[in-house]
Amino acid sequence: MQIPSVANRYVGAAVGLTAAAGVLPAYLLTLAPGVVWSGAGIDSGDLAAAVAVGGVPHPTGYPTLMLLGLAVRAVPLGDLALRLNVLTALAGAASLLALGLLAAHLRPQVGTPVPVSAVAAAAAVLTLYGFAPLVWSNAIVTEVYAFASLFLWSALYAAARACSDAETAKGNPRWAAVAGVVLGLGIGAHVTVALGAPALAAILFSGCRRSRPARRLAAPALAGVATTCAVYVYLPVAAALDPPINWGAPTTPERFWSVVSGEIYRSRLDASDLGATAAKAAWLLGEPVRQLTWPLLPLLAIGGASLTRRFSWAALATGWIAISTLAVSAVYNSRDDEVFILPALAVAALWSVVGVHEVARLAQAAGAGAHRLVAAALPLLLIATAVIRGTDVARHVSMRDATHAAAFAHATLAQAETGSVLLTEDDRATFPLWYARYAPRGRTDVTIVDRRLWQFDWYRETLKRTGGIPTDLPPERLLAAGAWPEDRPLWAVDIEVRGSRSADVLATLRPLVTP
Amino acid sequence: MSRWLTAGVAVAIITVLSAAALWASAPPAARAQTAPDVRLRETPAPRSHTAPAAESAATRMTLQLSNATLQANRETLPDGADLTLLAQPTYVALPGAGPNLLRVSPAFTVTARDAGGRDIELSPAARMTFIQPNAEGASVLRLEGDSWRAVPAVRLGHALIVQPTRTGTYAVFAELPPDWPLHDDLLTAVALNAARLVVDDLATPP
Numbered sequence: 001m002q003i004p005s006v007a008n009r010y011v012g013a014a015v016g017l018t019a020a021a022g023v024l025p026a027y028l029l030t031l032a033p034g035v036v037w038s039g040a041g042i043d044s045g046d047l048a049a050a051v052a053v054g055g056v057p058h059p060t061g062y063p064t065l066m067l068l069g070l071a072v073r074a075v076p077l078g079d080l081a082l083r084l085n086v087l088t089a090l091a092g093a094a095s096l097l098a099l100g101l102l103a104a105h106l107r108p109q110v111g112t113p114v115p116v117s118a119v120a121a122a123a124a125v126l127t128l129y130g131f132a133p134l135v136w137s138n139a140i141v142t143e144v145y146a147f148a149s150l151f152l153w154s155a156l157y158a159a160a161r162a163c164s165d166a167e168t169a170k171g172n173p174r175w176a177a178v179a180g181v182v183l184g185l186g187i188g189a190h191v192t193v194a195l196g197a198p199a200l201a202a203i204l205f206s207g208c209r210r211s212r213p214a215r216r217l218a219a220p221a222l223a224g225v226a227t228t229c230a231v232y233v234y235l236p237v238a239a240a241l242d243p244p245i246n247w248g249a250p251t252t253p254e255r256f257w258s259v260v261s262g263e264i265y266r267s268r269l270d271a272s273d274l275g276a277t278a279a280k281a282a283w284l285l286g287e288p289v290r291q292l293t294w295p296l297l298p299l300l301a302i303g304g305a306s307l308t309r310r311f312s313w314a315a316l317a318t319g320w321i322a323i324s325t326l327a328v329s330a331v332y333n334s335r336d337d338e339v340f341i342l343p344a345l346a347v348a349a350l351w352s353v354v355g356v357h358e359v360a361r362l363a364q365a366a367g368a369g370a371h372r373l374v375a376a377a378l379p380l381l382l383i384a385t386a387v388i389r390g391t392d393v394a395r396h397v398s399m400r401d402a403t404h405a406a407a408f409a410h411a412t413l414a415q416a417e418t419g420s421v422l423l424t425e426d427d428r429a430t431f432p433l434w435y436a437r438y439a440p441r442g443r444t445d446v447t448i449v450d451r452r453l454w455q456f457d458w459y460r461e462t463l464k465r466t467g468g469i470p471t472d473l474p475p476e477r478l479l480a481a482g483a484w485p486e487d488r489p490l491w492a493v494d495i496e497v498r499g500s501r502s503a504d505v506l507a508t509l510r511p512l513v514t515p
Numbered sequence: 516m517s518r519w520l521t522a523g524v525a526v527a528i529i530t531v532l533s534a535a536a537l538w539a540s541a542p543p544a545a546r547a548q549t550a551p552d553v554r555l556r557e558t559p560a561p562r563s564h565t566a567p568a569a570e571s572a573a574t575r576m577t578l579q580l581s582n583a584t585l586q587a588n589r590e591t592l593p594d595g596a597d598l599t600l601l602a603q604p605t606y607v608a609l610p611g612a613g614p615n616l617l618r619v620s621p622a623f624t625v626t627a628r629d630a631g632g633r634d635i636e637l638s639p640a641a642r643m644t645f646i647q648p649n650a651e652g653a654s655v656l657r658l659e660g661d662s663w664r665a666v667p668a669v670r671l672g673h674a675l676i677v678q679p680t681r682t683g684t685y686a687v688f689a690e691l692p693p694d695w696p697l698h699d700d701l702l703t704a705v706a707l708n709a710a711r712l713v714v715d716d717l718a719t720p721p
Contacts, residue, residue, distance in 0.1 A: 044547055058549050262552045279542060286536030294536075301528040305521045333545040427548045452550045 003375050005113035012157075015353065016100025019126035020093040026131070026390055027089040030497075031409035032141040032399035034081040034406040035435045037428050040134075040336070041141030041399065045409075045431025046245070048142055050080040052438045056235055056250060059262040062144050063234035064151070080439060081406075084142040090140025092146035095346075096126045098153035103350050106314050107357035108306055117375035118360035123384035124351045125296060129349035131390045134293035134342060137397040141395050144190045145342050151186025152196045152308030152343060155179045156317070159203040162217050176204060176217035180224020188231035191260070192340060195324045197225070199317035206313030223488040232260060244438060244466040271331040276513040284341050288348035295354045295385050303355030345423040356382075409436035413443045417489045421469060423476070423512070425451045426495035433493070447488070448454030449475060479512060625686040634682055645675040645687050658684040 006014050034039075037044035043058065051069030072083045103122065104263045107114075127134060138145045162175035183200055186193035235250045246258035258264070271277045290298055307315040322344040329340035341451035354377065363374035409432035414420060422431040430450045437448055447467035451474070453459040462472040467486060470478060479483040492510040625643070626632055645655060655677045656663035666685070669676045679685060 046549065265547075268545075276542065279539065282535050282539035283542055286532065286534075286539050289532050289536035297529055297532060300532070301525040304528045305525040308524050309521045334547040335545055335549075337545060413679055427550055430550060449552055 001137055001221050003115040003117055003371075005115050007113055007117050008111050011114045011209070012101035012104030014100075015104060015122040015126060015255075016097035018119070018123035019096040019100060022123065022127040022386070023096060023130035023136075024089065024093040026394060027092060027139050028086070029134070030136070030140050030394055030398035030400050031082075031089055032085050032402050032405070034079055034085075035409075035432050036141050036399055036402040037405040037408075037432070038141070038402055039139075039398055040137035040339070040397075041143060041402075042335070043083065043431065044085075044142040045405065045433075045435040046427075048084055048143075049431065049434035049438050050243075050245045050247075051084060051434065052080055052440075053243040053245050053360055054238055054241065054249050055245035056179070056239050057245065058247050058271060059259045059264060060191050061250070061259050061369055062189060063231040064185050065144050065147055066238070067188075067231060068077070068147070075317075081326060081435060083141065085140065087141045088142050088146050090138055092130070092135070095146060095149040096130050096252045098157050099129070099346060099350055100126055100151060100353070102153055102157040102160055103206045103353035103357075105157070106311050106350070106354050108310055108354075108361050109357075114357065115360060115375055117379050118356055119190045120379040121360075121382050122356045124379060125299065125352045125356055125385070126349055127386045128292055128296060128382070128389060129345060131386060131393050132293055132345055133393050134287075134338065135345060136393055137399075138339060138342065141402075142232075142398070145339055148186055148190035148193050149342060149346060151182050151189055151304060152321075152501055153346060155183035155186060155196060155200055156183060156298065157280055159200045159221070160314075161205060162221075171217050173220040175218055177220035177224040179204075180221035180226075181228045182224075183221075184225040184228025185231065185507055187225075191262070192325065192328060192343075195328070195343070196321060199321050202313050203319070204318040206316070217460060242462070242465060244462065245434060246420055246458070246462050249462060255458065265334070268337075269331055270332045270333055281326065282330050283346075284326050284338070287338070288345055289339055291345055292348055292352070293385060295381065299352040299355030299359065300348050301355070301359050303351035303353065306358040307351060310386075318347045318350060323330060335394075336500050400499050405432040406436070409433045412493060413437065413446060416443065416446050416491065418447050419487050420489045420491055421447045421475060422451055422491050423449050423451055424493045424494050428495045430492045439462070476512065625679055625682050626681050636681070641679050643679050643685060645677075653687050655685055656688050657681075658686075663688065 032041055032044070032159070033049055036042070041319050047057050047062070047065065047069070047486045049055070051066060051073055054066075054070060057066070069084055069085065072087050075083060077083065081319055100122070103126075104110075130139070156179070158175050158179035162172045162179060179200055183193065183196060186196065200221065201218075204221060236256055239246055239249050239255075248264075249256050250256040250259040288300070292300075304315065307318070325343045329337050332340060341420060359378065363370045405428065408429075412422070412433060413436050422433060424433060433448045436442055437444075437446055447463070447469055449463060449467070449469070450459075451455065454474055463469060464471045470485070471481070472478070473481070473483075475484060475490055479490055484490060490512040492512055494510060585655045626634070627636075643655075645653075653675060654665050655668045655675055663686070666677050666679075675687065677685065
């Protein structure tokens, strides 16, 4: 019996759309209802508050997300934080489409139809990637990584398209320009997408080498990157409008560079303890297997070998992305440093999809019996793994019930006296309070002061202008000196974390009075 | 590239990744948050807590809530015994109370000690009344160790009345549905009004 096939030009879309359709309902069912305390989404309050006021979120500013957020803000439908979460889920699902399209260009026997069974197996592999805990948890609450992934893999797909045309003609400058434009947008989503630039160059220069169109393609690609990196202009423009969320107030070249280069986080890049760094790197190297599950490992290896043999430039480009992002994650030390390996997980998924196509090709070459066996068993095994994995991971990553951060902020603001100033010292307090304060119908009379940011000139300037409080000395010292305005009751918001769940956060409002 | 070399690449990938996945243990999580703790400027970093002011505030709140009723009850105590009602800092969510249960009142701690400093039982006639608008959706819980346990409460209109047979810490909680909207006004009302506590009939044990 002949196994039905999918025409060559639709293979990538069929794989990507099937996977996206598989994960999107899961993402929406586990979507965070607003801003959250949970690990992956702890910055959601900061990002949503920045969108609410058209401001500048924490470095590196994420202008692409801010611009997309402003578009979403204009849609008067439900809570803004929830709308941004939905947008993130859509970006996460769409990134699977980009990966599917790229993988179709890198498969063996490009140009031939692909059996439906192989398409289903490849889609199951991408679904398993979408169900990886790290991927899933970053796709259901406002964060930048789903957008970064979408733009990075879309850019590489466009570059591959530019080159695939090159093999029959002179290359396609339009696709090269699209690759540059999308990569620029990705850099605006997260600066680590810039690590994709060498990969993109490798595809354009090595992948198109045979017909020598690289120079024709390099110029439009560079122009595209330069054009869309201009999204960073958003930062000084927004900062100049003096929003209350204005990290770094990047209105001068020095401050702009401080924000986009993440100056305040630079000290977290530390590899001085070689033993610890090596141990962390080893752990991160094993993450693709742990995150994507063991059944994918043979496919990953076969796909990697297939790419090395047939498209060495693609193996080089994607290998660079995996290794460079693993290295960044190994030497960067923060609460969420593991998230930097997301591109490495995507590379593993990409190679695994190529592995599926390679296995299907080998089975076809081995004879009808082997072909039928693989066509039946491989998709079945992978789909079952994806279903089991998805069911298991959903319980752990779901943010559906993560209402505590919003409730905390809401109740805190509700209890605050008129004109209160709330002193915070933890992201879990500051970010949800910012969002509740600056979202529509927030408490406009309340000012939130993060003690950790007090050390920065730009923060005190912003507070003075937008909060109307004295900033010559920290509030507690002014209070002790009897110089704190009586009409601005001062409260400390303390946060104590007693567990890993959102419900395990103890928050306390403590009135501060003159001793 | 020969087939053997291709197979070698595949085996190498499997070996390296599976060894890393099986052998390496998770590194300790870094604690750095988004807002930096490190100081980059000269302004002195504020202290992480302001204990003297907090102590003062707690004391003041104790005195404010030790109202006339409480004072009258205190006068009936034997010499040297003490009865206090301490409103702890206003709060918001606690472990052990349930995933969507939100504490919407300050925690009120009742202590009653005899002249020797030992805890004494409260009179069965002692009552704590929490006034708040949605008594139907709220409950009073008592802190036992790290967990909050429900105590029987009688609902009378907007009042939740409990019999604090034991000294300890009590607070009002309200169920928070998963789809609770951010700008729901109900919780606001609860949070604002739950602070109105009336203590009735606190008396010496028989």
